Amino acid sequence: xxxxxxxxxxxxxxxxATPPDHDHAxxxxxxxxxxxxxxxxxxxxxxxxxxxxxxxxxxGLKHVHFSDLAGMGLEPEAVQALAAGxxxxxxxxxxxxxxxxxxxxxxxxxxxxxxxxxKEGVMVPDLARQALIYPGGPDxxxxxxxxxxxPPAGVPVPPGLFYNRFAAGRVIAMKPPLHGGxxxxxxxxxxxxxQEARDVTIFLAWVGQPHLAERHxxxxxxxxxxxxxxVLLFILKRRIWSHVH
Amino acid sequence: MTGPSSTETDSDDVDAPPGTWLERRLPxxxxxxxxxxxxxxxxxxxxxxTVGAMLxxxxxxxxxxxxxxxxxxxxxxxxxFASIEAIERxxxxxxxxxxxxxxxxxxxxxxxxLHLFRGLYYGSYKKPRELVWLFGILLLAMTMVTAFAGYxxxxxxxxxxxxxxxxxxxxxxxxxxxxxxxxxxxxxQPGDGTIHHLFVLHFTLAFAILAVVGVHVATVxxxxxxxxxxxxxxxxxxxxxxxYFAIKDACGVAVFALVxxxxxxxxxxxxxxxxxxxxxxxxxxxxxxxxxxxxLPFFGILQAIPFKFGGLVASAGAVLVxxxxxxxxxSPVRSARQRPLYRASMMGLxxxxxLLGYAGSHHxxxxxxxxxxxxxLFYFFHFLVLMPLLSRRxxxxxxxVS
Ligand code: HEM
Numbered sequence: 001x002x003x004x005x006x007x008x009x010x011x012x013x014x015x016x017a018t019p020p021d022h023d024h025a026x027x028x029x030x031x032x033x034x035x036x037x038x039x040x041x042x043x044x045x046x047x048x049x050x051x052x053x054x055x056x057x058x059x060g061l062k063h064v065h066f067s068d069l070a071g072m073g074l075e076p077e078a079v080q081a082l083a084a085g086x087x088x089x090x091x092x093x094x095x096x097x098x099x100x101x102x103x104x105x106x107x108x109x110x111x112x113x114x115x116x117x118x119k120e121g122v123m124v125p126d127l128a129r130q131a132l133i134y135p136g137g138p139d140x141x142x143x144x145x146x147x148x149x150x151p152p153a154g155v156p157v158p159p160g161l162f163y164n165r166f167a168a169g170r171v172i173a174m175k176p177p178l179h180g181g182x183x184x185x186x187x188x189x190x191x192x193x194x195q196e197a198r199d200v201t202i203f204l205a206w207v208g209q210p211h212l213a214e215r216h217x218x219x220x221x222x223x224x225x226x227x228x229x230x231v232l233l234f235i236l237k238r239r240i241w242s243h244v245h
Numbered sequence: 246m247t248g249p250s251s252t253e254t255d256s257d258d259v260d261a262p263p264g265t266w267l268e269r270r271l272p273x274x275x276x277x278x279x280x281x282x283x284x285x286x287x288x289x290x291x292x293x294x295t296v297g298a299m300l301x302x303x304x305x306x307x308x309x310x311x312x313x314x315x316x317x318x319x320x321x322x323x324x325x326f327a328s329i330e331a332i333e334r335x336x337x338x339x340x341x342x343x344x345x346x347x348x349x350x351x352x353x354x355x356x357x358x359l360h361l362f363r364g365l366y367y368g369s370y371k372k373p374r375e376l377v378w379l380f381g382i383l384l385l386a387m388t389m390v391t392a393f394a395g396y397x398x399x400x401x402x403x404x405x406x407x408x409x410x411x412x413x414x415x416x417x418x419x420x421x422x423x424x425x426x427x428x429x430x431x432x433x434q435p436g437d438g439t440i441h442h443l444f445v446l447h448f449t450l451a452f453a454i455l456a457v458v459g460v461h462v463a464t465v466x467x468x469x470x471x472x473x474x475x476x477x478x479x480x481x482x483x484x485x486x487x488x489y490f491a492i493k494d495a496c497g498v499a500v501f502a503l504v505x506x507x508x509x510x511x512x513x514x515x516x517x518x519x520x521x522x523x524x525x526x527x528x529x530x531x532x533x534x535x536x537x538x539x540x541l542p543f544f545g546i547l548q549a550i551p552f553k554f555g556g557l558v559a560s561a562g563a564v565l566v567x568x569x570x571x572x573x574x575x576s577p578v579r580s581a582r583q584r585p586l587y588r589a590s591m592m593g594l595x596x597x598x599x600l601l602g603y604a605g606s607h608h609x610x611x612x613x614x615x616x617x618x619x620x621x622l623f624y625f626f627h628f629l630v631l632m633p634l635l636s637r638r639x640x641x642x643x644x645x646v647s
Pocket of ligand 1: 304307308309310311312313314315316318329343346347350353388391392393394395396397398399447448450451452454
């Protein structure tokens with residue numbers, strides 16, 4: 001069925017254009033979209049939990065410091081506790097073996113050096129700006145995380161790769177990360193695969209643009225102020241010029 | 246004869262000009278009053294005459310926001326991207342300052358193009374304003390170089406590969422090209438030296454622009470402002486700059502600020518190339534390398550020519566030809582309002598410029614190649630053929646009348 005659809009897509013494409021090598025991610029509704037978009041911080045925090053418990057074993061958040069997470073509504077104590085849960089490289093001991101210490105709020109997120117379950121030579125992308133730079137954006141990240149399936153009959157999948165119709169070339173080296181119930185949400189939300197995928201996507205969108213909501217809020221205020229100023233200036237201009245016509 | 250008892254107080258000094266102590270030594274007040282208070286403005290100057298004030302305002306914004314950025318920026322290949330991330334994530338209001346600087350640069354170039362086409366349309370480059378024009382085009386060229394240098398600084402993928410393409414373009418110059426490329430890159434590929442060069446260039450040129458703006462405005466004030474009809478003095482007479490044109494400029498600057506705020510706070514996607522949030526990776530060439538929108542018309546010309554050096558000559562020529570406009574168009578009739586053919590060709594020029602921009606944003610091939618070539622041809626036709634031809638015709642017609 002899928003193969004027929006794919007074939008149709010291929011032949012239906014206008015001559016000359018290369019057919020897309022993955023399915024188009026269905027558009028989702030996100031609260032952070034649009035000129036006035038905003039983040040649901042509860043969802044961002046749930047999404048962080050998914051990142052920490054699942055994704056962090058393979059993916060880093062380069063240039064993000066633990067203290068930056070205060071922006072998703074965490075108290076300083078919570079940030080401190082969260083940072084302490086990470087192991088940070090701290091030089092080597094006398095025998096030359098790497099030493100580790102607990103993370104502090106001012107440390108950056110560590111990038112896993114040899115993630116388990118990833119084949120040698122596969123590049124694991126950093127997630128700090130992934131929602132911004134991944135072609136297809138948050139819609140496609142969500143689709144990717146929920147898009148694993150058995151390959152359609154007759155489609156070979158090379159060893160070490162997994163079939164995912166939203167990945168480039170429809171195969172990906174990341175084994176399905178979410179299975180449902182991977183995390184325990186404090187607020188009682190049921191941790192289905194879709195829920196986890198949605199939340200972690202919202203977290204990635206937030207960490208990619210942590211000041212988005214503040215930017216929009218400030219923008220609205222500045223625009224209202226400027227509109228007011230413009231009206232006053234135009235009235236003044238009319239009064240000044242009223243003498244000369 | 247003054248007795249020895251008389252002290253030389255300020256008020257006794259009959260030769261001194263009137264005013265306060267400071268005013269007699271440094272007549273700032275008189276300068277401001279003559280140049281900006283009473284300065285006579287043609288009464289029919291329209292809204293396009295407020296763009297200069299917008300440009301001055303946005304230049305100040307760029308200098309101030311740039312200084313804050315520079316204090317938090319690390320000009321090394323290893324540190325640049327991380328320092329920009331720190332500015333965006335942690336430096337207090339860093340995200341705000343950076344978005345000002347990014348949106349400001351875009352609108353700066355946008356306003357410059359508006360200013361340029363205003364000048365071309367109303368013949369602002371004609372006698373006695375040739376120097377005004379020359380310094381204006383110099384400002385355009387300096388701002389373009391500054392903006393290019395600035396775009397390399399964050400050291401994202403587009404920064405890196407932009408510098409790489411610029412290096413290749415330099416290298417295509419016969420004989421001295423490879424030498425120039427090495428000087429520009431400070432090595433065989435973009436790296437530490439490149440960032441250092443461009444940071445110094447960006448910093449210095451920005452302040453040099455401020456100085457040239459001073460000269461540009463001085464030449465305007467010596468020649469006086471032109472007007473949309475191009476008949477001088479203005480048929481409607483003149484009015485003092487303050488308050489009549491000061492308030493008009495204030496309105497213009499406020500509207501400009503509104504557009505800037507809308508872009509930087511609510512619609513930054515209009516001007517941000519998200520690919521530049523990927524750190525520079527010398528091993529991975531992006532599938533499409535595209536400059537900022539304000540370079541697209543020139544990028545279109547670059548690609549319309551089949552060989553690299555030719556493209557470079559043509560796109561640099563597209564800026565250089567502007568320097569010669571006062572001597573290409575020698576018709577005594579200034580404004581396009583009085584010149585129907587010139588007016589039509591001006592419209593064509595704007596269309597060609599926009600088309601070149603669109604072509605530059607596509608891979609210039611197939612239909613786009615044809616469009617880009619026609620538009621580039623028309624661009625140069627307007628300046629090199631039409632301007633001298635129309636000038637000859639109009640001069641002859643005027644001679645017949647007199
Ligand atoms: C003529 C005025 C100026 C123009 C047109 C201009 C333009 C630009 C542009 C286009 C960028 C790249 C923005 C990006 O995509 O990240 C940039 C970055 C930068 N500029 Fe300027 N700039 C000006 C003045 C200045 C001044 C006066 C300084 C300070 C001395 C400065 C310091 C910087 C720094 C440190 C960066 C890198 C940070 C960043 O990329 O956000 N700029 N500039």
